[in-house]
Every structure is written in structure tokens, then in C-alpha cells.
Amino acid sequence: MGSQSDFPIEQQSDAKEKSVAFQNEDTAHFVTFYFAEHFFGLPISEVVEINRSLEITPVPLAQPYVAGIVNLRGQIITAVNLARRIELAMNTESVDEFEYHNVILGRHNEPVSLLAERIGDVVEIPVSQIEPPPSLIEGMKVEYIKHVCKLPGQLLIILDGDSLQRPDTADTGEPDTSTSPAVN
Template sequence: MVQENNNLPVEGEKNLVEMSISDTSQFVTFHYGKHFFGLPIDDVIEINKALDITPVPMAPEYVSGVVNLRGQILTAIDLAKRIGLSAKDFKVSEKKELHNVIMGNREEPVSLLVEEIGDVMSIPKDKISPPPDMIEGINLKYVDQVCKLESRLLIILDSKSLEQAENNKNQGN
């Protein structure tokens, strides 16, 4: 069962079928800059390659704007800005379109903007560990767990804190 640990999308997909569900967890993976991220598959509603983003002035910095997903208007959150990646950690040219990972609860999902969509990976539960004390350039508040793959670290994000609005308590109502 070692081969699951590689992060090549194509193979990951093949293995998905073979895996027994009880001792593995499935993650939707994606890239942003040099980092490799994952979200538990249950937290992801769908993947959408490119949606038009309407910028919202005066919005919190991590909000890139709003997108229209079949009539439902979602807040688009830039993953890099949200988790505190500094500009040197990712080099996304301005023109490049980011992809949308639609996630969160179905009442009010959000669109998480990522640079590149990876694959769905099945990972044995015993390979998953709590995050280290520090991951360079990332606010650990948003990291739930990590998984050491052969070549790199899969950072499993905490969808709750990602979608949680911060300024709501003092300014809402």
C-alpha cells in the first residue's frame, strides 16, 4: 500500500477504486505555488475550472470577489491570501485563471480559488498526522492535518476555518 503515497494524479485515481474505504480517507488535492493541499472529499461540493470573478470593493483582502455558480452567488476566497502565503511563495501571473473548489456547507458554500486542481487521493489513515509546529508561510489555523508523501508534504486544510467569516462577530448585525 505504499504506492498511494505518490502524488501523481493519474495513478491516484486508479488506486481510488482499489482502496478499501474503512482505513483510508479521500482528499481532493490542489496546488498553490510550491505547496500541495488537500481537502477531505466530503467538504468539497464540486470543482469548477473557471468562473468569472466579480471583484467586491471594500471586501476583506482574502476575498477575491463573488462568482455565479448556476444562479447561486458565492464568495470567492483566494487560498493563498487566506492562509497567509506571501507573494514569494507563489508566482501566479496575474492573467492566469484560478480554479474554483466549491466547498463548505450547502446552505452557503464558498469558492476556494486555487492555482491548479490535483487529483482525488486515497490515503491510509495511519499516514495522516497532526501538523508540525510550523509550516513556512502558512497560518496553522487553517491546517487540520498533514500527510508526508514521498516527495512532498500534503497539507490537509481545515474547511471550517477556511469558510468561517472573521469579521462577522463585531460587524454583523
């Protein structure tokens, strides 16, 4: 079913502990990926796993940013086209024709798959270098951006996982029992 993880990110506690330890030293870990020439990151704690392209079933009538639905080991989740979601201005017109990678978000709520063009490394960044986003970034919607970080040679745009996941529609409905994490 082609669902082998490229980078299985452990869900167990040791991953969490590590990041906590780093945070004490004032650094944070980010999963990074590319879309066109832009460099994006998400806090490692928000990313469940990364998958090479899962087969996407298109959903007619859905919002333009919804690329479709994918099967993640028996769980059906919505695939969100990052470029369309943040209304990324692209040089290439064929936003829908890439071989995508699925960045699965949603440790805490309904998981979604964020489609990225290329996966980067996990980077460790001193917290002091993380800045709030400027009020305007050309070519994308700032509401989905939580922070930015100036790295040598490029700007890391740290996305806001929650707002990426939040549906655009007015009626959000209750969270699905089957997809929300178990309350133990």
C-alpha cells in the same frame, strides 16, 4: 456560463458510502490542488464540486482574502483566494493574476469557492499516515490547516474547510436562508 464541472463530485449517497467503506479500511480520500509549489488537500466529503475559472466580480472594501463573488448556477457565492486566506508566502508576486480553479466547499454550510492554481488528483491515503500539523509551517497560517501527510516527494497539507469558510469579521450574522442547505 462556463460552469461545467471539471470533476463533478456526486452529491448522492453512493459517494458517501464509498468513502465510508474506505474509511473502514483506514483510508481517506482527498481532493488535491496546488498553489505555487504547495500541495493542498481537502477531504472529499467537504468538496461539492470543482469548476474551471468562473467569472469573478470583485467586491471593493471586502477583506483582502475575498477575491470577489461568483455565480454558481444561480447561487452567488464568495470566492476566497487561498493564498491570501492562509497568507501564503509566494515566490510570485502576482497572486491575483492566475487563471483560477474554483474548489467549491460547503456541503454543510454556506458554500464558498476556494481559488486554487492547479487541480491535482483525488488521492487515497491510509489514515495512519495523517498527522496533526506541526505548530509552525513556514509561509502560511497554521490555523487553517487540519492535518498534514507526508507523501513520497511532497507534503500534503490538509486544509480545515470549516475555518476557511468562517468569515474573519467579528459579526458573522445568521446563516442566510437562501444559501444554507435545506433542513429536511
